[in-house]
Amino acid sequence: MPTASDFERLLRGASLRVTAPRIAVLSAVHGHPHADTDSIIGVVRQNLGAVSHQAVYDVLRALTGAGLLRRIEPQGSVARYEARVGDNHHHVVCRSCGAIADVDCSVGAAPCLDASDDHGFVIDEAEVIYWGTCPECTTAAKSS
Amino acid sequence: MPTASDFERLLRGASLRVTAPRIAVLSAVHGHPHADTDSIIGVVRQNLGAVSHQAVYDVLRALTGAGLLRRIEPQGSVARYEARVGDNHHHVVCRSCGAIADVDCSVGAAPCLDASDDHGFVIDEAEVIYWGTCPECTTAAKSS
DNA sequence: TCGTTAACTTGACTCACTCCAGAAAAGACG
DNA sequence: CGTCTTTTCTGGAGTGAGTCAAGTTAACGA
Numbered sequence: 001m002p003t004a005s006d007f008e009r010l011l012r013g014a015s016l017r018v019t020a021p022r023i024a025v026l027s028a029v030h031g032h033p034h035a036d037t038d039s040i041i042g043v044v045r046q047n048l049g050a051v052s053h054q055a056v057y058d059v060l061r062a063l064t065g066a067g068l069l070r071r072i073e074p075q076g077s078v079a080r081y082e083a084r085v086g087d088n089h090h091h092v093v094c095r096s097c098g099a100i101a102d103v104d105c106s107v108g109a110a111p112c113l114d115a116s117d118d119h120g121f122v123i124d125e126a127e128v129i130y131w132g133t134c135p136e137c138t139t140a141a142k143s144s
Numbered sequence: 145m146p147t148a149s150d151f152e153r154l155l156r157g158a159s160l161r162v163t164a165p166r167i168a169v170l171s172a173v174h175g176h177p178h179a180d181t182d183s184i185i186g187v188v189r190q191n192l193g194a195v196s197h198q199a200v201y202d203v204l205r206a207l208t209g210a211g212l213l214r215r216i217e218p219q220g221s222v223a224r225y226e227a228r229v230g231d232n233h234h235h236v237v238c239r240s241c242g243a244i245a246d247v248d249c250s251v252g253a254a255p256c257l258d259a260s261d262d263h264g265f266v267i268d269e270a271e272v273i274y275w276g277t278c279p280e281c282t283t284a285a286k287s288s
Numbered sequence: 289t290c291g292t293t294a295a296c297t298t299g300a301c302t303c304a305c306t307c308c309a310g311a312a313a314a315g316a317c318g
Numbered sequence: 319c320g321t322c323t324t325t326t327c328t329g330g331a332g333t334g335a336g337t338c339a340a341g342t343t344a345a346c347g348a
Contacts, residue, residue, distance in 0.1 A: 052328050075217050092265045101263040119245040121236045123276035132267035196297050
């Protein structure tokens with residue numbers, strides 16, 4: 001778990017101003033991967049007291065734009081954020097409870113980066129989402 | 145392009161009642177792949193006259209549930225529907241204009257279906273979204 | 289043709305997210 | 319340190335895709 005000064009360095013590295021809400025948001029996302037915006041707001045408020053939801057939305061967008069955070073939004077779910085960036089990992093989503101887990105790239109590096117027929121598109125990223133059932137829900141389904 | 149009776153057969157095959165709105169929605173999605181809900185409502189109304197948006201939402205959900213349609217919703221876009229189902233194809237999305245194109249599975253069959261570490265999840269589907277720039281936007285960017 | 293049950297209509301409502309204008313704070317520069 | 323400029327934060331109103339609920343209508347099997 002990085003410290004506040006680590007986050008400060010991150011922000012400065014991205015030439016972003018260092019503010020308490022930003023540190024708090026970074027910290028919240030590091031501590032709660034795949035949290036939705038609402039939970040993040042909750043965590044930030046626990047640490048800082050009153051912070052407008054607007055500020056959190058702003059910060060999340062700024063940090064996402066700067067590449068410090070990654071935004072993921074599986075179907076049927078609200079936007080979620082995570083702090084693991086730059087390592088091209090993917091996600092498994094539970095169809096039943098919506099839980100999300102990280103998955104590293106399966107087939108070596110950049111498995112599916114080449115589409116068979118790209119229609120002339122210039123492709124720069126392949127995003128993979130695995131759909132399935134998480135251990136808890138699998139167990140629950142069996143026992144019912 | 146399938147005919148109305150083809151759609152009727154599809155519906156009966158899924159043990160769904162055959163109604164005008166359903167035929168119209170199926171037809172609209174076949175004719176306009178990757179259309180968003182609003183456009184679908186527009187097309188359906190052109191063919192049928194007044195249809196409540198609720199009905200279209202309902203039909204879309206019923207047909208998606210029955211596997212007759214597939215719902216896709218890339219980040220930052222509203223839900224879109226397409227009629228190609230069961231052939232495990234994927235999509236390229238243009239970052240700039242949001243255009244969507246179909247892409248067949250690149251690496252033979254079910255390329256990325258196995259995650260390296262599945263955290264105990266039972267995975268049944270891998271969804272791949274390629275992000276890039278479509279030909280039009282690439283050209284536009286160059287000439288500017 | 290009749291009854292059951294699924295589907296459709298209408299209209300209100302929710303909720304994530306955005307827009308706006310003004311106040312406040314951060315960083316730059318002398 | 320003090321001032322100036324720029325960016326960020328606050329609070330509140332607004333937007334829009336999608337959902338809920340109750341009542342009516344129509345499909346389809348008997």
